[in-house]
Amino acid sequence: MTELPTTTERKMGLVIDLDTCVGCHACVISCKGWNTENYGAPLSDQNPYGADPSGTFLNRVHSYEVQPETGPAQLIHFPKSCLHCEDAPCVTVCPTGASYKRVEDGIVLVNESDCIGCGLCAWSCPYGARELDQAEGVMKKCTLCVDRIYNENLPEEDRVPSCVRTCPAGARHFGDFADPDSHVSKLTAERGGMDLMPEMDTKPVNKYLPPRPKDQIDEQIDILAPLLAPVAEEAGGFLGWLDKALDKMPGGSR
């Protein structure tokens, strides 16, 4: 069971647009909210109101500063969750068969009743996508909201992962990467969707769209700037006299 399927019928996954993400963490909260009360064990918190709170999350948003050789630095918000890799090392290391990749849609899941909580799958994941729940002792990870996307009890617009549904900026997209005409495949092709740590050969399904280049700041900072330029460069009249008089006094000027 922990042998990876050679191909999957569909490759469901996410496109995350680093150009659009505003770093509001709404996806983090909606993910925790949905997944703590649905599929599998709840996502526990330890000491949530104490001095040192921590807890299990399936999605976390980092923020990075990129400093190009010239020009201003750019701040990029970076949501990170399971990438549902085609060559998922977390699946093959599992000794019990609890960790598996589905043939029908490529989603990587954990069968919690088989998980012994050894943590080896989390060790093998370069992206930090798996967290061992401290209360349940089993491994938790993004399920791509497998209990939403096929759920006919939900209105059709809600049959997407919770993070995608909630994102106020439209920075997250869900679809089938095996279909070249899908929304996510087209976005990836148009915007140069990239893999994280391609050197790890994990072949992630999820793609990240790089930030678009920033507008260049020309010499002129604003079209109104010429109108705001100081009219008189040299002070005259009483202020001019005061300026000169003060200059003559001992002590110098700045």
Add this chain to the structure above:
Amino acid sequence: MHPAPSVIVFTTLSGLGFGLLFFLGLGLPDVTGWVAFTFFAIAYALAVGGLMASTFHLGHPERALKAFTQWKSSWLSREGWCAVIALVLMGLYALGVVFLGQRWGLLGLLGSVFSILTVFTTSMIYTQLRTIPRWNMKLTPAMFLSFSLAGGALLAGQVGAALPLLLVAALVQLGYWQMGDRALAHSGTDLGTATGLGTRGSVRAFEPPHTGTNYLLREFVHVVGRKHSDKLRIIAFGLAFVVPGILLLLPFGHLFALIAVLSHLAGVATSRWLFFAQAEHVVGLYYGKR
């Protein structure tokens, strides 16, 4: 990596125990009766004690039997199988040697092979992880195997074999440290490839996802203990190889042999602590740490 006491105790003790079983299976030393019983008791206490310790870090140890199902793909599952096969074969072999005065050579040989295979499978659990460049090296299995054989020879009282094996293990250890220190840089993984933003400029972790800690940071980013790593390397090397080596060169005595074994054990445990504490998991890069 977080140096969990359970895995350090496990890899240190069971490595030594299976190393001793390897020599006992080959009939080194060729003993029977109560002497053989003592040797096997020590070997089983170390090997089984280590295996028991390894279950302490499991979230659900009561499901541990399920770990025998995935031997086709998982090194952890293969380790379980090898350990059980080795312990059963060596148990039968021990019955003959201890109670019947019979040495079933083929059985002992098979037991030896599976004992050393167990150590190899343990090492592969760590070696297979590309996420930890310091472990993802050919020298990792070489280190586990050479340590196990040297320790086994020492425990089995095979002075002739122990001295060259200790020398080999010492050289492997030095090579491992030398290459390990460069492994992360050589892996080509940095915050640039981790975020895919490296082609645009230098990337700096500006804000972590949360103000507190989490499972990932506790498990994979262990920075505290690295401060004294140079001193600990000297201590580990001295205790594991230099002290036992000198004691072996002196005229043989049971006291010296005991001190040599205990010193080696403490040295290997220190080296194993460093093995975990110094290992950098690439997920730390996302947090601007290593």
